[in-house]
Amino acid sequence: MSNLAILQRYARTSPEALPASILFKHSARNLVIFDAFPKAIFHFLILPRIQEPRLNADVLTDLRTLVSGDKELAKEVITSLEEEAKEVKKEIEDEMVDRYGFKWDVWTGFHGAPSMVHLHLHVISADLCSDKLKTKKHYNSFHPKLGFFMHMEEVLSWFEADPTFFSARVKQLKPSKSEPLLKEKLFCFHCEAEMKNMPSLKAHLQEEWNKLEKRRKESAKRKRKLDELRQAASQSVTSDDSQGDSSTSSKKAKS
DNA sequence: GTTCTAGAAC
């Protein structure tokens, strides 16, 4: 079997049979796997599990096949993926705080023309700093404003719109509609600056990331200092009130 | 999806 169908294989497999290096976690309906070639610091894929007969491989081939079929079933699958994604996002944010001391954005969305078979939702941190991000196609496929990357929020909104709009959006899901976007020029998603080529874009993205890290760390530091000042102030107020009973006043300050 | 590599771009 080709690598292009590897996700389909995972989606059929009993989760217990998948190695921990591939599978992050699973539920009755979905699998969360580590992207084999992460295009950012954090990058997961969420796949709906194949469950015959309704959730078969054909229906779950990609977003187009799913939304071209039963609309209620499509909404169920996508909503379930969204709920899973929210959990994964929280876990990513915890890891961000542990490893970096601050949080940054996490994007959740589908590719307009995925090259691998089987529906997969990307949950990816908004840095796009990774050795595995090598080509214009890689970058443009995750650019948050280009249109190839379809944010979960937007996809869900189709289901709330009127049926005419919904079917119009379904028709737009032909690969021929989104593939040309991958060939667009390279624009930094932070500052819109145009970059000549991939090496200069990657260097620029790293600089943007370094700036963001510096800003976030400074603001975290300011926040800690303010908290310390507030704590000290409340302690001195309570100790004044209680005429020097330091053990009770420090307990009060903490609560 | 990646890898490989010819030839375009610099």
Next chain:
DNA sequence: GTTCTAGAAC
């Protein structure tokens, strides 16, 4: 001469 891209093969 080296860097970079993009298309074929897998």
